[in-house]
Amino acid sequence: MGAPKQKWTPEEEAALKAGVIKHGPGKWRTILKDPEFSGVLYLRSNVDLKDKWRNMSVMANGWGSRDKARLAVKRTSSIPKQEESAMAHSVVPSDEEIVDVKPVSVSSTSVQIPTSTKRSIVRLDNLIMEAITSLKEPGGSNKTNITAYIEEQYWAPPDFKRLLSAKLKYLTACGRLIKVKRRYRIVPAMSFSDRRRNHSLLFSQGRQRVSPRFDRDNFNILTKSQIDLELDRMRTMTPQEAAAAAARAVAEAEAAIEEAEEAAREAEVAEADAEAAQAFAEAAMKTLKGRNNQKVMVRA
């Protein structure tokens, strides 16, 4: 009578998968509160989300039975993780993105600015943001921890660290991340930037738009249409496939990253500028507090 068993609908599963991809696994409450999914998941609790995700994961892992005797390793180190990597390749949902992998092999001296930063790069950005957000480290996360997180959650290519380094540099240069003493923090999404406009201006010298678009309290890196596209695609994917897709995005990034590294080279200059700006900000702060006079100069 009351509640026999409320089975999960495909829509709910899709919303859950999307939520996990978006906010990362474990943040059930966040996913539940996200207006993007609350419409579908309003019947469910955070625990329900957790349980459902577990069920789906267990299933897709091939362990259809209750053989709890297994599952010994899940480390990415020694064991090559054939399952995931194999899936990452076999799944290949014949998308439209993997098509133009990259004909960069030709060393055309003309450094063509990437017509439009490939979407795969955006996805890698997303992973980085997810890592920093999930780690929740007070002073920001260093490269080691970010790498560890992503490698834990997803499959990563062999030279992933190198890719990540370039990407972090790039994000820092873009102003999406702030680097403070080897630690990376997500730049406040232009929220409470009322009287701090001067401050912001210092950091955002000559950079692209600060925020593409954002829904409510949730800042999005991907555009709405891209999200929809992903959602539609993920509707038919298992959580592992979704994770594999994310991993594949990283792999794709390897191809496109070469151009990103190109940008990163120039980014070093911007990074230096950013640090200089930060030094200036700190000095300015001291000046105001010490109300000394207008003579403080900074050089970095």
Next chain:
DNA sequence: TTAGGGTTACAG
């Protein structure tokens, strides 16, 4: 609040 173990309802 979340992760994990455990329990119950339902389908084959």
Next chain:
DNA sequence: CTGTAACCCTAA
């Protein structure tokens, strides 16, 4: 009866 999915309980 057996396996699965939703649900419940509890430690951290």
